[in-house]
Structure formats: C-alpha cells, structure tokens
Amino acid sequence: MIVVHHLENSRSQRVLWLLEELGVSYEVHRYSRDPATLEAPPELRRIHPLGKSPLLEDEGQIWAESGAIVEYLADRYGRGRLWPAEDGPQRQQLRYWLHYAEGSLMPLLLLRLVFDRVRKAPAPWLVRPVIRGVDDKVSRAFISPQLDLHLDYLESHLGRSTWFGGDSFSAADIQMSFPLEAAAARGGLESSRHPRLDAFLVAIHQRPAYQRALQRGGPYAYA
Template identity: 55%
Template structure:
C-alpha cells in the first residue's frame, strides 16, 4: 500500500495515511469530534504537538537501537566474530544508548510531574503516541518502579476501557 513498503498505513476510503503520528492526527481530526485534541492556541496544544513528535522522533530511536544491539550481541554469528561483535555492542550501549534512554526517561518522569497526562490534565493523542515508547522502555530498557510517574501513566493507559477493547480486538502486542 505504501510506496516504500512501510507500515503502519491506514486506508480510509480514498485516503491513505502513513506514519503513526500522522495516522493518529488524521483519525482524531476526522473522527475525534474534538476529543483527545487540546484547544488550538493553548499551552496544552503546544505540549501536545511536542509530545506527538517526541514519541517517534526522540524516544523511539534509542529504544530501536537497544533492540538492534541486543540482536547483534545475541544473534547467530561465526564463533570467531562473536567476542568482537558483543564487545562493540556493549560499548555502544554503555556509552551512548543507555545514557540517552536514562536522560529521556528522567525528563519524561519530570514532565509528568507537571500534569496527569503529557499535554495536560486530559488524555490526548500525544499520550497515545507516548504509550508506545514507554511500553517498549518497560519491556526492554529499564523503565520500572524507580520512575513512578511513568509507571502510573502506563497503568492509567492500561486501565482505560478503549485500551482494553483494542487488546480484545487486536490481541496482545510484542516489541520483539
């Protein structure tokens, strides 16, 4: 469906939309009836825009690197290459990836000290976008009870009826 073979892709009638953030915005603008979108021109609208883009532009890349370097370190390879590949992967993780993730998680934890949700006191599309990198961080990048605001955020997302309905319809998802 997408000329580059990318996913996710949404087809809605004659309209095709790619990229997660664009899909979320399209759905909210077309079908949201004003829900999950802060009022234009408000501080919440600016925070909404920031977190919509932060989710995939800043939060996801180091999480993807975690997945890649885990595969490099633990994937099949000739025995004589294994020690070098593992050493390189460990060094990149220790010097670049983990510190970046730690800074980002600390930043997000502090931001959730400002309000219940990322863009304010009401759930928004930005929270939907942020739930994915935070789920990935909880699964493979050390997000745990040391950051109670982020864990509480995930709990709030998980207890929402729409989240439960989505899981019932689509099944569990895996960040492997």
C-alpha cells in the same frame, strides 16, 4: 468506512486504541510478521510502497506514519475530544509529544533492539568477543545514558501534570504509549526510578478503550 491495516505487535495498535477512544467505526485488516525475520509481509507494499504499518484508509486517501495518523484522526473525528479544536499553545504541546515519541525516544529503543539482536545472532566464536565488545561500548557510552536522560525527563514531566498534555488524557498519551511500553519491556524503565511512568502504563492499560483495541487487534507483545 475507515480501514486500519494492522500489523501484529506494532505501532498500529495505537491507531486502534485511538479509534476506540473516539468511538469511530472502522475495519481491521490484520497482517502477521514473518516468523523468522519479524518483518512485515510484502502484502503491505500493495497499500504503501514502504510496506510499513500502521496504514489507514479513509475517504479514498492512504495515511502513513503513526503521528500523522493520530493527528489526522483526532483532528477529523475528535470534535474537541483528545485534541484541541482550535490551534494554540495546547495543540502545540500535544503536537510536540506526537513528534517526540517517534523522533527522539523511539530511535534509542530501536538502537537497543538492534544491538541486542546483533549480540544474540549466530557468529563464529572468534568474532563473538568483538561483537560483545562493540555492543558493550555503544550501550554504555551512548544508548543507556541517553535512555536514562530521556526517561528521567519524562518522569519529571509527569511530576508536573497527570498526563503528557496536561490534566486530561489526550491523543499525546496514546502516541507516547508505544515507546514507553517498549522501554518497560526492553529495559531502561525501572519502577523504582520511574514510578510515575510505571503508573502511567498501569493507567492506560486499564482504560476500557485500550482493552477493546486489544480485542480488535489481537495479542500484543509490548516489545
């Protein structure tokens, strides 16, 4: 039996969704974040030394990293659904989005989250202007322009195909969901400027398998 070590409000929601799309049986071991730090609990380190989520157990092996898990599950259980059965240009295209989601887009969103937290964190009043100044400079000079560049790129891509991997829904769309949900929640993704990305989020949230995954995983804050 597949076991998903599922941390609330995390990337592991995508793994539950993929398993629901594939119709594969699995168990969920749920973990809660520390209410003060929002960090994962130490119990996850018993499964993997880094103590991160998602973690997946299958056939005696531990899988970490959401992109690797998504590819493994789609390749192992997809039987040509959501992931090409044979290697070739289409599989390479889908694999690109698996890596792009975490390697290119997500770091920018994490930077925005970190700087937002630093800006809001308690600090002596003499230091606050310095913190705000650094935050404003980094956001205006790097984070916001780069986010705009990437979101415009994705908006343009969806102007050429219905889904990220082409005209059919695939594992690539599941992988891309988390950073786009984060962009919509944290700012940067604007419906007026990115209507195709906004429509993409509406479409995936309406999928029955997505809804079933929410029921299995519990409440999910997209940010």
